[in-house]
Amino acid sequence: MRWELAPQTVxxxxxxxxxxxxTGTLVRVRQEGFAGNVANATGHGExxxxxxxxxxxxxxxxxxxAR
Incomplete structure (x- = not known):
């Protein structure tokens, strides 16, 4: 799993x-490793x-x- 935080204009x-x-923070989460396993990918998405x-x-x- 990987995440990125970036300042974002609202x-x-x-x-x-x-x-x-x-202003705010854009949180982008990327999780990989579900190739061919749609059920697991869907479950993690939910x-x-x-x-x-x-x-x-x-x-x-x-x-x-405020950290």
Whole structure:
């Protein structure tokens, strides 16, 4: 498994078009090794959806670290 973090501009939609509304972090996760095993790949994909849901809930509660 490999992950990358990168600063990202966050845009919001406005009637006049997208405008910068702040900054954030793009989290890109890549997991390999599922060649020919669709069931395992699908299961891991669903697992990542759950993990990212937990991360979103954690951040929305304001419990983020400034590290």
């Amino acid at each position: 845009n919001s939609l406005h009637p006049s078009g997208p405008k910068k509304s702040g 697992g990542w959806k759950r993990v990212l849901g937990w991360l979103e809930a954690f951040i929305k509660r304001g419990e983020i670290s």
